[in-house]
Amino acid sequence: MFRVVAGVRTNYARLHDIMIHKLFPLVDKLLSRRSLGQITQPFGRVLFSQIKKLTQTHIQAVSLVQLVQEPLYVATNAALFGSSFPLDTYKDFRALDKSVPYRFSRLPFWYWPSSCARERVLAQIGDYLRRGEVTDCDDRFAYGFMEAFKANDIQVLDGSRLVLTFLWGLHSNTMSTSFWLFAFLLADTDALEQVRAEIDKAVEGKEGKFTDLDMLLAADPDELDDPCFVTLTSAIMETMRLTALHAAVRVAVCDFDLKQGDGSIPIKKGEYVWGNVRAAHMDENIYPYAHKFMVDRFAGRLYRKGRLQTDGQPFLSLGGGKHICKGRWLAIYEIKVVAIILLRLFDISSSPEKSPACSLPRVSEHSIGVIHTEDDILVQLRPRQHGSISE
Numbered sequence: 190m191f192r193v194v195a196g197v198r199t200n201y202a203r204l205h206d207i208m209i210h211k212l213f214p215l216v217d218k219l220l221s222r223r224s225l226g227q228i229t230q231p232f233g234r235v236l237f238s239q240i241k242k243l244t245q246t247h248i249q250a251v252s253l254v255q256l257v258q259e260p261l262y263v264a265t266n267a268a269l270f271g272s273s274f275p276l277d278t279y280k281d282f283r284a285l286d287k288s289v290p291y292r293f294s295r296l297p298f299w300y301w302p303s304s305c306a307r308e309r310v311l312a313q314i315g316d317y318l319r320r321g322e323v324t325d326c327d328d329r330f331a332y333g334f335m336e337a338f339k340a341n342d343i344q345v346l347d348g349s350r351l352v353l354t355f356l357w358g359l360h361s362n363t364m365s366t367s368f369w370l371f372a373f374l375l376a377d378t379d380a381l382e383q384v385r386a387e388i389d390k391a392v393e394g395k396e397g398k399f400t401d402l403d404m405l406l407a408a409d410p411d412e413l414d415d416p417c418f419v420t421l422t423s424a425i426m427e428t429m430r431l432t433a434l435h436a437a438v439r440v441a442v443c444d445f446d447l448k449q450g451d452g453s454i455p456i457k458k459g460e461y462v463w464g465n466v467r468a469a470h471m472d473e474n475i476y477p478y479a480h481k482f483m484v485d486r487f488a489g490r491l492y493r494k495g496r497l498q499t500d501g502q503p504f505l506s507l508g509g510g511k512h513i514c515k516g517r518w519l520a521i522y523e524i525k526v527v528a529i530i531l532l533r534l535f536d537i538s539s540s541p542e543k544s545p546a547c548s549l550p551r552v553s554e555h556s557i558g559v560i561h562t563e564d565d566i567l568v569q570l571r572p573r574q575h576g577s578i579s580e
């Protein structure tokens with residue numbers, strides 16, 4: 190991904206070493222369930238103001254891709270890297286992200302626009318690193334990155350490439366998953382109403398856990414890991430189940446017998462093992478109507494805080510074992526908050542003239558990691574009565 194995303198041609202082994210041994214442990218620590226709340230403090234507010242900005246400037250119809258992805262991109266970068274990070278880089282990031290499957294699979298495509306976009310983002314990240322305006326107490330995440338670069342004598346260009354590769358891992362899957370969550374909900378109005386009713390109940394004082402949306406946006410991610418969002422969480426997990434494509438490849442470090450159903454497969458040291466995640470998720474014996482989006486598929490299970498609602502099922506959208514996704518709590522939190530804001534504040538429907546109602550967008554045949562969309566969906570937003578929030 191260093192080559193594909195950030196255009197790294199030299200110094201690869203060293204950058205890889207820094208990423209795996211210096212940055213990943215930092216990510217693991219700071220994005221753990223316990224610490225996440227300190228990092229995400231500004232997230233809800235920035236996300237809300239970005240959504241507000243977008244919805245005020247697009248009165249007729251708005252692109253679903255942009256509606257869910259740009260605010261997430263800006264708010265997550267602001268939370269992790271501070272307000273001095275170049276937050277206006279979404280369009281260039283998106284151009285680069287769209288080219289990644291083609292670059293990765295070495296397919297022919299017109300590479301120039303995305304290469305220019307990559308250079309512009311790298312230059313802006315470079316300026317940000319040069320300025321180094323972060324503090325240990327306010328921007329712990331960015332500070333950790335910068336300290337690691339200093340301690341390992343990483344120069345600005347290599348630092349920018351490390352940050353850009355990290356940004357791709359941070360955003361690409363999360364942005365796709367949020368798009369598909371809304372695409373599934375728009376195609377299944379009952380499911381959408383079920384999720385919306387749950388959100389309304391959670392933020393309507395008295396019975397609800399939160400007195401209003403303001404309180405919810407300021408809440409720690411741990412507080413949103415709550416049975417009051419059981420259907421929304423299930424919808425997110427179901428979206429992840431249906432869209433995961435990644436190849437979980439591992440190398441055996443010793444001879445062992447791999448358990449498979451009632452039998453086992455002997456594996457020799459040094460052999461590659463490829464877990465077919467898509468096949469596991471589409472197994473009708475485990476997931477009846479496996480191709481169907483069932484909003485409450487995971488909702489009937491006993492809710493255990495701090496555990497994925499999918500525990501006990503073969504659910505591999507976030508990897509597993511030692512290398513399980515280090516950003517999983519952040520990703521779930523981000524998607525939850527964007528869904529809560531949009532569904533609480535707006536009636537959302539596909540724009541009838543522009544998008545065929547109740548149908549899912551086409552899947553890109555060049556998807557990697559997670560299913561990518563071939564089409565955007567244009568949506569219409571009508572403010573609901575609860576549209577107010579203190580400025």
Ligand code: HEM
Binds near residue numbers: 360362509512514515
């Ligand atoms: C819906 C969003 C996301 C999905 C579906 C996802 C999926 C995955 C998967 C499947 C893996 C394991 C890959 C393997 O087995 O080789 C992984 C690893 C990883 N993810 Fe995520 N991810 C998401 C969001 C995030 C976010 C927001 C971050 C934040 C930084 C993140 C950081 C990482 C890191 C650092 C690893 C490497 C872990 C390791 O090798 O030890 N991910 N992710």
